[in-house]
Amino acid sequence: MAIEGVPNNMLAAQVVQYNKPYAFNDIPTPTSLAEYDLLLKVKVASLCHTDGMVSAGDFSTKLPCTASHEGCGEVVAVGSSVKDFNKGDRVMAGIPFHRCGHCPDCLGPEEFHHYCPNLEGHLGVTTQGAFAEYMLCDARESSRIPDQISYETAAPMACAxxxxxxxxxxxxxxxxxxxxxxxxxxxxxxxxxxxxxxxxxxxxxxxxxxxxxxxxxxxxxxxxxxxxxxxxxxxxxxxxxxxxxxxxxxxxxxxxxxxxxxxxxxxxxxxxxxxxxxxxxxxxxxxxxxxxxxxxxxSLLSPRLKSESIRMLDFVAEHGITVKTNPFFGLKAIPHLVELAHSGKMAGKGVVIVDEDEIRKEKERRGIA
Structure with a gap:
């Protein structure tokens, strides 16, 4: 289904073979949304230790798979049952994707929900992730980014x-x-x-x-x-x-x-x-x-994932928590980021600025050179 302003195809960095570098592919933009889905225009995505495990085949990920489970962006479309997000919202994508809702973990205390064994997947780990121009995420697991927090800070917060x-x-x-x-x-x-x-x-x-x-x-x-x-x-x-x-x-x-x-x-x-x-x-x-x-x-991610995500982001905004980032510009710069990460010389988090124009404008609004 076509979405106004969203292209039919997009660039994505994908794992296509285990233990091989990412491939850069032109693939269909995911415009078919389930009822609780959000479609984000990705602004920033970041690299995590787990990405190397995915590339090595540790999770038996079905290939090809678009990498990165640390992503954030702007909502460009919402599923039919989404009530708490609107187009234009700035969102940190939650990693769990489509919990079953009926297993003991889903029906039990909130701190167990993200352990659901029947998940459709985890973004960038067993289903499609954030190293792309657009991504789907589950609104029930995702959080609005406070105005005080930049996209460059928000992306690593999704997992790290x-x-x-x-x-x-x-x-x-x-x-x-x-x-x-x-x-x-x-x-x-x-x-x-x-x-x-x-x-x-x-x-x-x-x-x-x-x-x-x-x-x-x-x-x-x-x-x-x-x-x-x-x-x-x-x-x-x-x-x-x-x-x-x-x-x-x-x-x-x-x-x-x-x-x-x-x-x-x-x-x-x-x-x-x-x-x-x-x-x-x-x-x-x-x-x-x-x-x-x-x-x-x-400890995996966080107990009470959705509520703690909101609490964490509010805490980051209140206390001015910052992420030491190593920014790389454009998806095709990812191999250089991976090289730095594997060198053992990287301090902090490696991030990919996917929407360079938006991040430049964001810095201008914040008065950052």
Whole structure:
């Protein structure tokens, strides 16, 4: 079905073979909307660690698949049952796509809804994503972007922001308590440092890369520790600043083989380690887990996904949370972004400015050179 002002075809960066570079294809614009769909004109999309897993075939994604699950844009069409979005709205696309609505997770508490096993897919992971000029998303999972937040900030919030926010929610700490982040200087970690500081927490940032240590420091971490000094010395340093007890909770964002073990070792007895990173194995010595009664909480995206998305975006707007971005202009610049990401030298998040004219105008409106 034709939509006024929307072209019949669009450019998309797609996974067409596992372990091969993205292909740039001219494909039909998705103009057939289900009842709760939004069609967005993509403004900015960003690259995530999970995109590499998709390209490697870890999710057995049906190919071809348009990449990226971190996207945002302007609504150009709405499905027949959509009531809370209108054409022209600025939207952060929710990752889950078409929950079944009748399984135990869908019928249970809101924090379980995004675990629905019968989802039609996850954007850019098992169904079409944001590395394109237009994308479909599910209005029930998506959120309006506050005026104070730029598209360049909003795109990484769709996954990186929500994932680290969800970890903080699951940790359940109160102002004045201490949070450590293992992997504090990455795309998620530097957001976590800012979120935690704005929540009134004392923040210990741990990383093993010089750019990561610098980013954790500039993102507000009170104490920054280089993991390369070794586990025992990291534990000593953490105990020095916590009255010998360890931090109240730790978020593990690094997928290094020993990251989870380090995270548990610096967490106080009876404390909680929230596992966010997705390494092949999560390994913790039994004496940390059992003798010290460490609670390990797995965390995917965020509990109460829709309501927490809105709460997170309002928090970002209120506290001026910023994303350290590495912007690349135009979809065909994606190979250069992937190269930077794989080099290990990227600090923060890599983003693709899809609608260059709109982002230029947005910066002019905000008085940004």
């Amino acid at each position: 922001g929500l994932t680290i926010w969800g970890g903080l929610v699951n940790a359940g700490l109160k102002a004045g308590e201490t949070m450590a982040l293992v992997g504090a200087g990455g795309g998620l970690g530097h957001l976590g440092c800012q979120f935690a500081k704005a929540m009134g927490l004392q923040v210990v940032g741990i990383d093993a890369r010089d750019p990561g240590l610098d980013l954790a420091r500039s993102s507000g971490a009170d104490i920054v520790i280089d993991a390369r000094i070794g586990k025992e010395k990291v534990v000593e340093e953490v105990k020095k600043v916590t009255g010998q007890k360890g931090v109240d909770s730790t978020l593990t964002i690094s997928d290094a083989p020993d990251a989870a073990a380090l995270a548990c070792a610096i967490t106080k007895m009876h404390g909680t380690m929230v596992q966010i990173a997705q390494p092949p194995q999560v390994s913790v010595p039994f004496h940390e887990l059992i003798f010290r009664d460490i609670r390990i909480q797995g």
